[in-house]
Amino acid sequence: MLPNDLDRYSRQIRFSGLREEGQRRLSQSKAVLCGCGALGTVIANGLARAGVGHLRIIDRDLVELSNLQRQILFDESDANRSVPKAEAAATKLQAVNSQITIEPVIADLHARNIDELLFDADVILDGTDNFETRFLINDYSHRSLKPWIYGGAVGSTGQSMTIIPGRTPCLRCVIESPPPPGAMPTCETSGILSSASTIIGAIEVAEAIKILSGQLDVVSKGLLVVDVWSGRMNRINLDGLRQKCECLTCVKGEFPWLEGSRGSQTTSLCGRNAVQVIPAGDVSMDWNAVQSRLAQDYALQKTPFLFRVTIDGYELSVFKDGRAIIRGTSDVAIARSVYARYLGG
Template structure:
C-alpha cells in the first residue's frame, strides 16, 4: 500500500486493486469552472492516471468565490482557466499526467479529443455544449456524468450509452429554469455537493463498480433532496442514442461561428478555420487605438470604446459588452481581421 493513497485504499470498495485501476484511467473534463475544477482536484488527489480538462474562458475575479483552483494573480493576469488548472493540478500530484486545453469543446473537435478517454465529466454552464457532449459520447460509447448547479440547487446524473437514457431522452425531465450563475448567483457549497456526486460516480466506474441510474436533485440551502430512477425513460427512437441515431448536435458549422454566453453580455467569435495569430504583432497593431492592453502567452486583452475583446492565439475571441452577434462580428473583423 502506498502512503500517498493509503486512506483511500483502506476504503474496501476501492482497495489496492481499485487504486491500480485508477492509475490506468483517463478522465476528460469539459469545463474548468466551478464544477470542472472541483472534480479535477478530487480526481487528481485520488490518483487518476491522466486528466484532460478543456475550457474556452479565462479567469475573472468573479470566479474566485467558487472556482477553487485559482488565485488572485491568475485573475490579474487573465490566465486561461484550463492552463491555470493544469499548472495547479500538477503541483497537487506530480505522479499523474495533466493536460489543460484552452479551447472550445465543439462538434468539430469533440471526436478527436475523446480518443482513448474512459469517461467524461460535465463541468459546463450551458446546454449547447452539453448536447454536443451527449451526442459524441453516445456515438463513441463513452460514459459521461452530467452536472449542473445554480443558486443553491444542484443536479447530477450518470449517463451510460446503451444502458441508461441520454440527455436528449431526458430533456423534459431535467429542471431548466433559464437561470445562470451570472444572472441569479450561486454559493460555493452547492458546487462542492454537485461535484461530490459526480466524482463519486466517476470513481465507481473507474474501479469497475456500477454507476447509479438515479438523477439526484437538491437544494442545499433549504436542505431538500430528491432522486428519481431514470433507467426506464430510455427512448428507443432517440435521435442521439438509439440504434437509428443521427447525432443532430454534431453538425459542423461553416464560416465565422458565434455563441452568445448566457447572462454575460458576451459573444464568442470563432474564425472559419483555426489560425495561428502572432499575439505580439497584434499587440503592436492595436496599441495606438486601445485604451487598455494586456498580453500573456495564451491571449491578448484590449479595450476599445465600451468593449473589451479577449483574443486567443488560435483567433477565437470573446467580445465583452454586447450580446448582439452582428455587432460582435463587426468588431472582430474590424480589429482582428482573421
C-alpha cells in the first residue's frame, strides 16, 4: 500500500526505473524551465503531472491565438486576455496538481538575472526559441555545475541533448557559437508541427526525471535528432568530443555569455513580426510616468503586468522592468528607434 500522498503516482511508481524511492526524490526536487512555448508547455505539463516538487516556469511572452496549435496548456480565453504564458501555465497546472509548488516568473532570462532565477535548480530545462539564451544557460550550467537539457524544434524536426557538466559534451562542443540571424530556419520561416515540439518536450521530461531521481548513469548520451515527417530518429554519438574539440566552455572554463561580453539586448521574436528590446544596464525608466505621458495622446490598455499602446502602426507592450515587445517590425534597428522615441533610453 502506498501512502496517500503518493497514491496519485501509483502507475509511475510501478515503473521499474522509478519505484517509491525515485518518486520521493522527484517530490523533493526543483526544476527550472526556461521558456514556456511549444516545448515548454509540454515540459511543464509532464513535470507537474509527474510530481516534481517545485517547478519554476520562466517566460517573457504573452499567449496569442497562433500559439494554440502547439502550446498545449493555453486556450482561447488566455489568448483573448493576453495572459503571460508563465502565469497561464501555472494556473492550469496548479489545478492538475495542487501538491506541488509552481512558481511562474514573467521575465526575460539574461546574464543579469540568471543567477537569481537558476541558483537553486536541480535541473534546467530548455524551452527557449533562441541560441543566445541557450549559450547563456550553457555557460551558467558549467559555472554552477548544474545539469541542463537542450531541446529545439522547427518544421518537422527536433533535437535534444542532455548536458551534465564534467561528464558529457556541452552545447558549445557541438555548435561553436550561435548561428547569425537569418542563418537557421525559424518558426517564422519554416513553421512548426506540434508533433515535433511534443516529442522533444517529452524527451526532455524523461531526461529530467532520470536526473531528478538521482540516476545520472542512465541519462541519454549524444545528440538526438528527430524528423516526425520522414519518421526518422537518430542519435549522434559524441563520445570523446569534449577532449577532441578543446571546448572553450566545458574544457577551458570561459563563460562569455554569462560575463556579458557576448549577447545583445534586442531579440527578433520567433514566429512574429516583433522585436523585444531590453534597456541596457539598470533600468531607470519610471513606468508610471511613462504611462501618464503617453496616455495624454494615445489610448493605453493596462493589465497588472504591462501596458500596451499602438503608435504609428507599431504596437508597444511595455513591462515594469522597462522591457518592451514592439510589434509591427522585425528590424531590430527600427525597434530600437521606436523604443527610444516613445519610451526613452
